[in-house]
Amino acid sequence: NSATDSFKGKAMASPAVRRIAREFDIDIRQVPGSGKNGRIFKEDILRFQRSAEQAA
Amino acid sequence: MSQKFDVIVIGAGPGGYVAAIRAAQLGLKTACVEKWVDNKGATVLGGTCLNVGCIPSKALLESTHKFHEAAHDFDVHGIQTSDVQMDVKKMVSRKDTIVKNLTGGITGLFKANGVTTLSGMGKLLANKQVEVTAADGTATIYDADNVILASGSVPVEIPPAPLTEGLILDNAGALNIDETPKRLGVIGAGVIGLEMGSIWARLGSQVTVLEAMDGFLTLCDKDVAKEAQKLLGKQGLDIKLSARCTGTEIIDGKEVKVKYTDAAGEQELVVDKLIVAVGRRPQTQGLLAGDSGVKLDERGFIFVDESCRTGVPGVYAIGDSVRGPMLAHKASEEGVMVADIIAGHKAAMNYDVIPNIIYTFPELAWVGKTEQELKAEGVKIKVGKFPFAASGRAMASNATDGFVKIIADEETDRILGVHIVGAIASELIAQGGIAMEFCSSAEDLQLMCFAHPTVSEAVHEAALAVDNHAIHMANRKKR
């Protein structure tokens, strides 16, 4: 039984990750998480957002 | 032309003052209106919480807990004292000093952050104008781009027990009792009623609590409520359920006869003081001009959406005056959220992870959902419970009452609720809050290293117990 399978309902993400996803309109499911079982950390979503900015 | 602010906050309780400080930190020109004055007429910041709520109650709870411990629990440690007495006036004046320091502190924080204090009664007019009526009656009108209503709440009064100076008291009066009443009555076995009852029971009052409902602490997890009822009963709080106050009578100007009905019929009780703690209601009187555009909901709360927006663009409301739990930290976090939204951020608040505490001894604290709520929702759950009686640190501290209970989703293992009865449940519950904000599974907590010896280990063990893996307790046999 894996600790970090995505649960029903709210996204399996920490408050800062949720905040950044809202702020920059990021779909959390697109962000590769570096934690156990793909858990997303703030540093992951910041990296994702920076590379998206550079691509744009 | 009237003076203009980016943000005007009405009310300087933990909702309003935090919103104002945060807004100022974010570079917004901010003012905060407050009508509360001390006996010298000076404006007092901090609201219910600092003046007649959270802080003074905890100061008295702390002093009386130490007194009770000294009088009853020192012997086991080998500590010998004779004749432990409480100087109640000194205890109350210590409480007053703490309140003064803290409210003065908010004044200092307003200065440091550049928040303007506007003294007087605030009223929201149309077009985000705010009228402030000073004590001398002069009214000034200010313009604002944004207004935050944070007017808080006031105690509910009930007709059978009208407040009577020195005899029938609300929370403000109760916090200034300066002599231990021989007999104390409390109407309402909620958070405030139990805290007030505990304070005076510890000092030797014979305390009777009348609760109209037939269940005890029905908002708590059932195991927490059961344990609390047992332990508070042992401490001498006489809690009568299904007991509805029907009238009061002042006898000789110095006693109160309380009439109530319970399962057995009409009853009477004579007490030296009666505290009414049946709940609080939003404070909105005089707050809104007829054309302000802001609406109340059917229960009298200011109507807001999940981001604390009223129907009027640029006007927000937070704290006890809006829906949701009447808690200081809920008010403060709403204040931060709204200030952030005004500053252009997409802030949101997680209403699912707001901790609750009742500061009896032992303390009761919880975050997330109760077992009975989850069962009613049909969620399949796993429950782990670990008693402090099996904690080495609790034994060393002589505080072995209570337990930690963790509820997880049977399928996903996600933690859905953490419920604690224990000496410092108030501080332990933050662990549950942090874990739940990270969407922790029970297994996540199982795999973490908790320092030994700490009572926090009970959180670890309760998480292990969710899967029948507790170490310091014989586990249930597997099904």
Place this chain on the structure above:
Amino acid sequence: MSQKFDVIVIGAGPGGYVAAIRAAQLGLKTACVEKWVDNKGATVLGGTCLNVGCIPSKALLESTHKFHEAAHDFDVHGIQTSDVQMDVKKMVSRKDTIVKNLTGGITGLFKANGVTTLSGMGKLLANKQVEVTAADGTATIYDADNVILASGSVPVEIPPAPLTEGLILDNAGALNIDETPKRLGVIGAGVIGLEMGSIWARLGSQVTVLEAMDGFLTLCDKDVAKEAQKLLGKQGLDIKLSARCTGTEIIDGKEVKVKYTDAAGEQELVVDKLIVAVGRRPQTQGLLAGDSGVKLDERGFIFVDESCRTGVPGVYAIGDSVRGPMLAHKASEEGVMVADIIAGHKAAMNYDVIPNIIYTFPELAWVGKTEQELKAEGVKIKVGKFPFAASGRAMASNATDGFVKIIADEETDRILGVHIVGAIASELIAQGGIAMEFCSSAEDLQLMCFAHPTVSEAVHEAALAVDNHAIHMANRKKR
């Protein structure tokens, strides 16, 4: 044919007994060898931790803290007592009762989980055989598929201060002092030295602590060490740094003359008792047969890899007898990891998030790295600090000394260390541990809702202070 077990554990301290219970829970046939006996010759489980370490020290710290509070801090609350005295023998016997309950509890847990206790001295032979020599000298040999060495540690003795019954004491002797010494000397200002010194200083001993190093608590974050030095000094602990004991002399069989050198040259100190607390070393004497195949490292610890495997397949070692911090919870978590590995799981332990506590008053607790470590590594950091003096709950409790300090990576915002000085730092630190296990950023903690009024709010505020956003404190000006 000799009896065979899936797992034999040697040593029943918090490393060994937890490993044994976990292994049994996982369905493995498990035995645990223990040589410790009480004065009636009965086997005693629990090791250093339960018998002469963590638990008895905390029991005495708790009793003496309450005594000190009663004698010095009650007046402010209005609590009047006269003539507060400590019955030291009663205090010590309470401690003994707690120890007895807990060690007896382990015996009960062994029964409940089906762990076999083998009484006597255990020795690892070749081929995973274990020889157990009972008190009467009879030796029995058992076969095992897996052996876990958990033999713990013993106090380091130093030649200038040889243990002397009733006068020069190690931790075991120190915990049984049954009369307050007028003058107490402590060699070593580490965790154990400071805890022992605190116990007796609170009861009125004049305590001198001699520390050979020229820095104080150099393993702690520098701000923590500085605050602790200041506060302990105020409590009357006379801590002398760069003070190296060179010899001792017993005077008339009732006093100890301690000679030491410091910056100013040769010094002398006369005390009624001297506690030697200069460290602990792994206990491996008689544990390993010449052909066991298990190797020690250059410092005398049993050599293991990061999964606690010795060089011999199927033989593991955990706890104080292997590398890493000498802490009970580290030993226990290693025990769980090894039991899981034996049961076929890919278990691992996170050595980066092991909390540390020193139970002085206020307590010191930390998890993760210190500011000086991170700077030495060249990591760019942000630091947030919040003093308990600004916490309403701390004010209500009259415990405003100390602070919470959070260190985050400047670039990623990840929390790298949490350092706390404060009344219940020991329990607050679990919040840091949980957050760090979830690789929390400072912002994650900033966005969570902490209950009011709690001292835990200082954790929230310290996280906010990392980005100069604390609410209840004037922030540094932005650079």
